[in-house]
Amino acid sequence: MNNQNTNEQSMDDQYKDNQRMDDTDMNDNNLNSQTLKGNWNQMKGAVKQKWADLTDDDMMHIEGDRDKLVGRVQERYGHSREDAERDVDNWRRENQY
Numbered sequence: 001m002n003n004q005n006t007n008e009q010s011m012d013d014q015y016k017d018n019q020r021m022d023d024t025d026m027n028d029n030n031l032n033s034q035t036l037k038g039n040w041n042q043m044k045g046a047v048k049q050k051w052a053d054l055t056d057d058d059m060m061h062i063e064g065d066r067d068k069l070v071g072r073v074q075e076r077y078g079h080s081r082e083d084a085e086r087d088v089d090n091w092r093r094e095n096q097y
Contacts, residue, residue, distance in 0.1 A: 036064045036065070036066050036069075036092070036097060037063065037064035037065065038064070039064070039097060040062075040063060040064030043064070043095075043097055044059055046095060046097075047059070047062075047069070050091055051072075051073055051076065051077070053076045053077065054072055054073075054076060058072045058076070066088065066092075069088055070084045070085050070088050071084070073087060073088060
């Protein structure tokens with residue numbers, strides 16, 4: 001019985017740790033989205049250079065929103081959502097956006 005309580009407590013601790021990480025990731029994404037929007041006019045050329053299939057209409061629709069950029073990359077290039085997110089996030093990290 002004591003072992004079960006220890007395992008349950010350990011699982012509870014793991015859950016809480018995961019929740020904290022999720023909250024941190026959400027805050028980071030929020031901050032990153034704001035940064036992306038603030039620098040959008042400067043970034044448009046770099047985005048078009050990386051993803052040449054994005055149209056001017058796509059660029060207007062994206063308006064510096066990370067999720068919209070991910071969606072358009074996914075749509076235009078036929079990537080899964082996860083692959084498009086990874087591609088966008090890697091590009092942003094490489095270019096310090």
